[in-house]
Every structure is written in C-alpha cells, then in structure tokens.
Amino acid sequence: MQSALADKAAEPAFFRALLDATVYAHVPRQNPSGRVRFIQFTTPEGLTVLPFFSDEVQAKAAAKSAATVVVLMGHQLFELTRGATLMLNPNTISCVLYPEEIAALIDHDKVAIVERVDTDGQQLVTRLASERPTWLIDRLVALYASLSCVEAAYLAEIGTPENPQRGLLIAVSVSSKDAERVARATTTELQAHCQRLQTTVDLTAFEPGELPDWLKEIDIEPFYILTLGRRLVQAPKRVQ
Known part of the structure; x- marks a missing residue:
C-alpha cells in the first residue's frame, strides 16, 4: 500500500x-437474520463505505464493544461484498476501493491506474x-x-494553443463526494479497451x-x- 501511494x-x-x-472486517454482535452482514459507515463527505x-x-481497536471482528481472505471479502465501496484501514492511512475496480479485479484480473493531473496554470483549448x-x-x-450519481456527461477535444488536438476530454456532472468513484470507474472501463483508442482521454468533473x-x-x-x-435501467429485457 505504501508503494502504491x-x-x-x-x-x-x-x-x-x-x-x-x-x-x-466488522459484523454486528447480534444478527438474528442468519445472513452474513457487514458493518458500514458514512464518511464526513457523505460516502458510505465498508471498513476492513x-x-x-x-x-479490534475500531470495533471496541460495538462489533465482532471476522477474519477472511481478501478475495472472500470482495466476493461477499460485491457492489459495496470498501475502505482499507480507515483510522490510519486509508485506501478506498470502488465497486467497479473490485469487479474488474476479481472477474478479469484487471486494475486500472488512475492519476490526477494538475494543469498548473497551463492554457488549455477545448472545442467540439x-x-x-x-x-x-x-x-x-x-x-x-x-x-x-452521474447527472450528465460531455465529450470534447482538448489541447493547447500549440497542439489543439491533444486528445479527448470527458466532462462529468457529478457531486464532489462521488467524483473519484466516477473517475475510477471510467478509467477502469476504458483502460481494458485502450488498444482501440487512437488518442488520449482525460476526465474532469464539475458540480x-x-x-x-x-x-x-x-x-x-x-x-x-x-x-x-x-x-x-428500467427498460425491460428482450426475450431471445
């Protein structure tokens, strides 16, 4: 984890x-349902996460007397919690794993590399x-x-005055608490098919x-x- 950071x-x-x-991970001390139930919490930013x-x-320090600690292999936890957002070591240097990343990892052994780029005041040109x-x-x-969480998405060209056709830019309308998930989900989806891309693709988000x-x-x-x-999402599936 330190190396990845x-x-x-x-x-x-x-x-x-x-x-x-x-x-x-944490499970409730009392669980009359008989099903495996993991404890989640909401971060100050409004993101619901499942800590491990x-x-x-x-x-044990995080559980105190409010939860029971269970021991699993990582792949077992990922399979059991599909669709959840996981947070590793939330009380120290933490790492968030989003559902799309976990699915790509356990289904296809694919991991997308997401990197934030600071334009550092560089003049950029956008056009249709x-x-x-x-x-x-x-x-x-x-x-x-x-x-x-995605309200809208736009596709434009982005470049500099010297190189106006540097690549494509996806601009997504999404709340700040969900922006990282959308960026990682987008990158995960596209990097698996990047051999088809003839140009670079960047992503930016706005409220x-x-x-x-x-x-x-x-x-x-x-x-x-x-x-x-x-x-x-609501469209009925066709019967083959």
Missing part, C-alpha cells in the same frame, strides 16, 4: 496482493470533438446508467447545476443525461 504504477500489484491477504483492516490490532467514437460513447452511456464557462462557450450538448440512464 508513492507510485501509481504499483497500484495493480497492491490490489492483486489484497486478494491473497488475510483481512479483518490489514491487521487484527487495528480491527471532430470525431465521436461510437464504441466509446456506448460504453460510457452503459456505465453512467449504472451510476445514479451538477454548475456548467463550466468553457463548456458553455463551445455550445456543446451532453452525450449522456440522467433521464436517459433511468430509461436504460
């Missing part, structure tokens, strides 16, 4: 190591995309339909209802909106 390139090795690691720990001492790869948009529409001026200036229409996602 220091170097993004080490993230895949860290995620894979968790699969075979012994980990510790890399050592028993941390797990001259090409809109259908396969790219189709994948993102399906992904965002599964993420109810719903606060459309950035640079998007207004290029008079761009979203390729995805939440109402479209709801229709896709």
Whole structure:
C-alpha cells in the first residue's frame, strides 16, 4: 500500500496482493437474520463505505464493544461484498476501493491506474470533438446508467494553443463526494479497451447545476443525461 501511494504504477500489484491477504472486517454482535452482514459507515463527505483492516490490532481497536471482528481472505471479502465501496484501514492511512475496480479485479484480473493531473496554470483549448467514437460513447452511456450519481456527461477535444488536438476530454456532472468513484470507474472501463483508442482521454468533473464557462462557450450538448440512464435501467429485457 505504501508503494502504491508513492507510485501509481504499483497500484495493480497492491490490489492483486489484497486478494491473497488475510483481512479483518466488522459484523454486528447480534444478527438474528442468519445472513452474513457487514458493518458500514458514512464518511464526513457523505460516502458510505465498508471498513476492513490489514491487521487484527487495528480491527479490534475500531470495533471496541460495538462489533465482532471476522477474519477472511481478501478475495472472500470482495466476493461477499460485491457492489459495496470498501475502505482499507480507515483510522490510519486509508485506501478506498470502488465497486467497479473490485469487479474488474476479481472477474478479469484487471486494475486500472488512475492519476490526477494538475494543469498548473497551463492554457488549455477545448472545442467540439471532430470525431465521436461510437464504441466509446456506448460504453460510457452503459456505465453512467449504472451510476445514479452521474447527472450528465460531455465529450470534447482538448489541447493547447500549440497542439489543439491533444486528445479527448470527458466532462462529468457529478457531486464532489462521488467524483473519484466516477473517475475510477471510467478509467477502469476504458483502460481494458485502450488498444482501440487512437488518442488520449482525460476526465474532469464539475458540480451538477454548475456548467463550466468553457463548456458553455463551445455550445456543446451532453452525450449522456440522467433521464436517459433511468430509461436504460428500467427498460425491460428482450426475450431471445
């Protein structure tokens, strides 16, 4: 984990190591349902997470008298908690694992590397995309339909005055508490198919209802909106 925090390139090795690691989680002391139930909590940012720990001492200190500590292998915990957002060692240097990352890891042994880029005052130029790869948009529409936090998404070209066609930019309308999940889910989805990309793809996020001026200036229409996602999710499946 320390290596992954220091170097993004080490993230895949860290995620894979968790699969075979012994980990510790919390379950209620009283559980009349008879089903396995893990304890979750909500962070100050409003994110609901399921805590787990890399050592028993941390797990017992956090549980105190309110929970029971259970011992599992990492892959067992990931399978049992599919769809949840997990947080490793929440009371020390923590790490959040989002559902899409966990699914890609246990289903396909894939781990996307996500890196935040600071433009550091660099002048950037955005404009309408001259090409809109259908396969790219189709994948993102399906992904965002599964993420109810995404209000809208736009596709533009981004570059510099010297190189105006540097690559594509996905701009997502999403609350700040969910922005990292959307960024990681998007990267996880696209990196698995990056051999089809002929250019770079960056992502930026903004709060719903606060459309950035640079998007207004290029008079761009979203390729995805939440109402479209709801229709896709609610659409009945065809019988083959």
